[in-house]
Amino acid sequence: MTAPQKDRELVEMAWDPITRIVGSLGIYAKIDFRNREVAECYSTSSVFRGYSIFMKGKDPRDSHFITSRICGICGDNHATCSVYAQNMAYGIRPPALGEWIINLGEAAEFMFDHNIFQENLVGVDYCEKMVRETNPGVLALAERTEAPHAAEHGFRTIADIMRSLNPLEGEFYREALAVSRTTREMFCLMEGRHVHPSTLYPGGVGTVATVQLFTDYLTRLVRYIEFMKRVVPMHDDLFDFFYEALPGYEQVGRRRVMLGCWGAFNDPNHCNYNYEQMSAWGRKMFVSPGIVIDGKLITTDLVDINLGIRILLGSSYYEDWADQEPFVTHDPLGNPVDIRHPWNQHTIPKPQKRDFNDNYSWVMSPRWFDGENLLALDTGGGPLARLWVTALARLVDVGYVKSTGHSVLINLPKTATLPEKTFEWKIPVRNGEMLSNALERNRARAPTSRRMPLRSRCTSPSRPWPTCGPA
Amino acid sequence: MQAPESTAAASEKDEPVVHILWINAGLSCDGDSVALTAATQPSIEEIVLGALPGLPKIAVHWPLIDFESGPYGGADTFIEWFYKADRGELEPFVLVIEGSIPNESIKQEGYWCGFGNNPETGQPMTTSEWLDRLAPKATAVLAAGTCATYGGIHAMSGNPTGAMGVADYLGWDWTSKAGLPIVNVPGCPIQPDNLSETILYLLYQVAGQAPMIPLDEALRPQWLFGKTVHEGCDRAGYYEQGQFTTEYGQPECLVKIGCWGPVVKCNVPKRGWMNGIGGCPNVGGICIACTMPGFPDKFMPFMDEPPGALVSSTVSGVYGSVVRGLRHITQRTVDKEPKWRQKSHALLTGYKAPWSER
Structure with missing residues (x-):
């Protein structure tokens, strides 16, 4: 401003x-x-629905069935987190195979989410129909711009990519929708139903682990990998074009780089669901937990990440709970727990008129306290924070995925018609500035081997920007 | 979202369009919208592109994947279609409601949930007000998912919003101006094909190609909800033989660890979740009865054995162990090949070759 x-x-x-x-x-x-x-x-x-109100007094073993219903696209993530929390509360450790089945289900969920979000939800913002209506000059340029990776994805010009993203009539739009169904089948193999799983329980899964189960998953997975070998270069061509065609576009959805990631995919060889040892097993997750502020990794400790969370009322329609008795004053390690930590949260609704000068939302304002400031971390929709933290933390090396300290290498095996392929996600930098913006949040859903162009057409200084880009 | 105008369609410009107005702003999770994108029998593409013979031309106004995203008062404003319908300028339209309807009259001010704005007040237009305005003008009202049909999770005991299903709000004997009752397709979320197939049926009915949709007393399509989970479950054989698991990941019947399948009306074990894959008890998940009007309260705690199951499973345990014993005997016999299949100079099948002696 x-x-x-x-x-x-x-x-x-x-x-x-x-x-x-x-x-x-x-x-x-x-x-x-x-x-x-x-x-x-x-x-x-x-x-407003009131989950934290109507869950009070219910059997805790029911909690993952209920919390799943918070979200109709990532219900599984809520169910999984609830199962993790129950495992910790009851002091139980699932059999390794149960943990792997949850991980495979979660992985399929990520594939589904990235696929449908990127191509069928966000992708429409970049389709020919949308660009023709909003920015005909950009479409004309796209018609004249050859796609640098045409040999890999088959679209000759950028405008050809845009046309293929047109809702329903676009060939790639329809293909992606079909692929999103295959990834959901993979999810259903492991967790029964999408989006609210039927086979997740504290302490394990009800899924019957047979050879057939894993064959059915593996065959779909390699088809998906083959698809992604075409899709990743296509995204790069499309997004890089927007940087070039619309100078200043890097400011769209741009925020200060403040990312929070809670980690994903527990390693059953290390994760024992014991809070006292959470810092250690958190660092063994296959996606590293961590907080990145202004591009610097300031912690990978799940205990610190957890204890730093604060729920503020912001501009929401709730009454404060700061004067109430806290549920918890200290964590099992003896660390103090703040009254605004979610463990001490009360949900006291106060419906009122919407007033943009006062209160105007049913959503509260979560922050992360770094010891001095209450920071509005974001996750970049999930993938940007996961990749950024994992890249810097240098804790992951499983062959297929390797953190280098500055990037994440993703090694894909040979598939039916395409050879082995390595993609590398690098910290997004342009003109010497790190970027957490709409295009990079999109791109993180399909990591890449791109090179950011170094020259600049935009000389405007970076500035804080409200998060209302197309992501 | 509408099918692109082809040259053939352009010449039929006067063909009436059936609009589908989708309000996802009940107390929902949007999981039923997401489910519809998983459907393949038919798929949403096939419905919108008119891939099935006899389908009317349709235009879907659906927040989840709608192209239209323009600002208020500008071009391509999504909510404008709903204002048009309210002004009586859309005919005919099917109204889809996703999510339960909160009781807006139990508080002093504000709103529990809204969808776009009320142009007169500048405040959110509540979902119940949309229902009051649009239901009388709709050709059909479809309640998608257990929240919209019967209240569901958000209507469980202790809830602060007084949430209820569409039929609880409009009245169970409500009928549209075309004489259709509310059509309830429950499921939490809805089984994808159950929803797309019901939409298909309603479109055929609106186009005069199908008779009145057959519904049961809870307004569910009879052909989808006429059987119990147990009747379609591939683990029911274990129940009959008295084989019940008491732990996860086993192939036997799940009744003792909380499955309500024997009394729940739902086709998921038979139809699978999508493309025949997945489901609930058929793949190791207890049935928590998410399609039922009594969901969730009457089935909680989900992970305890249902009270009625103790008697029936005990009976089946006694009877089943006898049956299983007898079957083992038969099984030992039928698990062996007939004795004539062997290397030998003599043919033992009973056939007499013309060249054999005598």
């Missing part, structure tokens, strides 16, 4: 509900078109 107030001519614009997203999101903005800035931006969620 650099322009002085008197120069401003603010245009109010609102999108509510936002389409192609799961959840009830509305965006209300004041835009200074002359200075090409979003001057004010409010995001609101318009639905």
Whole structure:
């Protein structure tokens, strides 16, 4: 917000509900078109259900069945976390095979989510139909721009890629939708049903582990890998084009690099669900936990990450609980637990009129306390934080995936018609600045071997930007 | 979302369009929208592109994957279709509701859930107000998923919002202006093909190609919810033989670890979750009865043996062990080949060759 107030001519614009997203999101903005800035931006969620209220007093073994229903696209992640929490609370460690089945289910869920989100939800923002309506000059340029990786994905120009992303009529849009179903079949093999799993329990899974189960999963997985060998270079061509075609596009959805990742995929050889040893087994996860601030990895300790979380009321429709008796004052290691930590949270709804000068959302404001400041970490939609943290932490090396300290190498095996292939996700840097923005959040869903162009067409200084890009 | 205009379609511009207006802003998780993208019998592409003969031309206004994302008052504004329907400018349309309906009259101000804004107040338009406005104008109302049908998870005991199903809100004997009752397709989430198939049926009915949709007393399509989980479960054979598991990951019947399949109306074990893969008890997950009007309260704690199962499983345990013993005897016999299949100079099958002696 650099322009002085008197120069401003603010245009109010609102999108509510936002389409192609799961959840009830509305965006209300004041835009200074002359200075090409979003001057004010409010995001609101318009639905309250009350999980933390109606779960009180219920049998704790029911909790993962209930929390799954919080989200209809990543219900599995909520169920899985609830199962982890129950394992810790009951002091139980599932058999290794049960842990692997959960990991395979989760992995399929990631593949599904990235696939449908990238191609069928977000991808539409970059399709020919959308670009023709919003930016015909960019489409004309795309028609003239040869796709650098045409040999790998088969689309000659960038505009050909855009056409293939057109909803329903685009060939790639339809193919991706079909692939998203295959990944969901993989999920159902391991966890029964998508999106709310039927076979997850504290202490293990109900899935019957047979040779057939893993054959059915493996055959689908290698077909998916073959598909991704074409898709990753296609995304690179499309996203790199936008940087070139629309100078300043790196500012879209750009935030200070403040990423939080809780880790993913426990290693049954190390994870014993004991809180006292959580720092150690957390670092053995196949996606590293960690916090990255301004590009620096400041911790990989799950205990620190957990204890730093604060739930603020922000601009939400709830009453404060700070004067209530805390549920927990210390964690099992003797560390103090803050009254605003989620373990001490009360949910006290106070429905009221929406007022953008006061309260305007049913969603509270989670922050992470670094000892001095309450930071609005984001996850970059998940994949950006997972890759960034894993790249810097240098804790993962399983052959197929290896952290180098500055990148993540992904080695894909030979598949039916394509040879072995290595992709490398690198910290996104452009003109010497690290980027956590809309395009890089998208790109992280399909990591890459790209080189960021070094020359610049955009000389505007970086600035804080509200998170209302297409991601 | 609408099929692209082909040259053939362009010449039929006057063909009436059936609009599908989808409100996902009940108390939901959007899981039923996500489920529909998994459907293959038919798929959403096939419905929208008119891939099945006799389907009317349709336009879907569905938040989950809608192209339209323009701002209020600008081009391609998603919510504008709902205002149009409210003004009576969309005819005909099918209204799909996803999520339970909170009781907005139990609080002093504000809203539990809204969908777009009320142009008169600038405040969110509550989901119940949308129902009040649009239900009388809709040709059919489809409640998708257990939240919309019967209240579901968000309507469990202790909930703060007073959530209920669409039929609880509009009335169980409500009928549309075309004479259709509310159509309930429960499931948490909904089985993908159960939803796409019901949408297909309703479109055929609206186009005059199908008779009145057959519904049961809980307004469910009869052909989808007429049988119990147990009747379609591939583990029911274990039940009959009195074989019950008491731990996870085993192939036997799950009743003793919390499966409600014997009394739950649902076709998932038979149909699978998608493309015949997955499900619940058929793949090792207890049936928590997520399609039922009594869900979840009447089935909790989910992981305890249902009270009625003790008697029936004890009976089946006695009877089943006898049956199993007898079957073992038969099995030993049928597990061996007939004795004439062997290397020998003599043919032992009973056939008399013309060249054999005598």
